[in-house]
Amino acid sequence: MYQRPHPKVSDGAAAPRPAPVIPLMPGPLASKRVQMEPQVETEPVVQGVYVISVAARILEMHxxxxRKYERLGLINPGRSVGMLRLYSWEDIRKLYLIRHLVENLGFNxxxxxxxxxxxxxxxxxxERMSGAAKGTPLEGQVEQEMTHLLHTLNLPLDSGSI
Amino acid sequence: MYQRPHPKVSDGAAAPRPAPVIPLMPGPLASKRVQMEPQVETEPVVQGVYVISVAARILEMHxxxxRKYERLGLINPGRSVGMLRLYSWEDIRKLYLIRHLVENLGFNxxxxxxxxxxxxxxxxxxERMSGAAKGTPLEGQVEQEMTHLLHTLNLPLDSGSI
DNA sequence: ATAACTTGACACGGGTAGTGTCAAGTTATA
DNA sequence: TATAACTTGACACTACCCGTGTCAAGTTAT
Incomplete structure (x- = not known):
């Protein structure tokens, strides 16, 4: 097995990272919610957007x-009228996954x-195959196979991710 | 889109790499076949094994x-009685894929x-799903989905790879 | 008005990955 | 058998990647 080398930064006695679980909902740390998304009347969404310092604090990232990830096209947060980056919770979830891939799996x-x-x-x-298999004996196998695959690949994804 | 940076080494006027197609059979370059696999009578296989210099020349790799890839566990070629590495054509195919991932896709x-x-x-x-879908309308969709997926991911694989 | 923040650009440093070199051992050929 | 050619494993060097620090200029909030 290819053993991933030492962590990037030797933090001395740094606290270990939290478990590689990608939160489905904003945690209590997501305070200082700077700006609320324009609420659509028919959809009572409670999720806000976060300015870069808040997003970075939530994610424990610099x-x-x-900013570099955005420049490289990995993420695409919204912008305020004054060009401030606004990270939605979807952006945060995606960044959690990216952090997992980089820190835990060692990807570039x-x-x-x-x-x-x-x-x-x-x-x-x-989605395509589940639809096509509806009513056949394969009904449940599609999701089961996908869950197994993601688990084998160390991809901690709640369905509907990214 | 994340644009992969410059190639690793600026070779000056180096010749461009051959197209990222993984050969299914040994080409004419695979001369100087050093040692033949012990031929099983019931299976007339014509594929030989290659010593490291020959494998490296076929693959255009150092x-x-x-050796480093083997030490990291990415490949596992056989050994002769004298500890010489012996690369089968399966090993060569795997190394073609690895080279593609590193050189063309920029993976670490x-x-x-x-x-x-x-x-x-x-x-x-x-294999599992094709078997389970035999006789249903999903019969062909499994392979079709897989082909589409591999194509989207830029993985030039003939079925049965690796 | 002023403090705090964001943006974009630049630079620095640790780590990765490919390559070069070398002594010791093995294989092939004369 | 003698010798040339090759392989092995170890070590070192170098280019490049990626996270992080810094800074001036502009924006936002108190």
């Missing part, structure tokens, strides 16, 4: 890293881009 | 690179290991 950014595409394609594929 | 070795696992899992998954 703001410059977030080319591998990260590939994996984001992979996850997207797998989700679309599952 | 012998040290092949962690991403390479991930992708090798991915390809393995996808092939097993296809």
């Amino acid at each position: 703001p410059q890293t977030l 950014l080319a591998g990260v881009e590939f994996t984001l595409t992979l996850v997207n394609q797998l989700m679309q594929m599952q | 012998p040290q690179t092949l 070795l962690a991403g390479v290991e991930f992708t090798l696992t991915l390809v393995n899992q996808l092939m097993q998954m296809q």
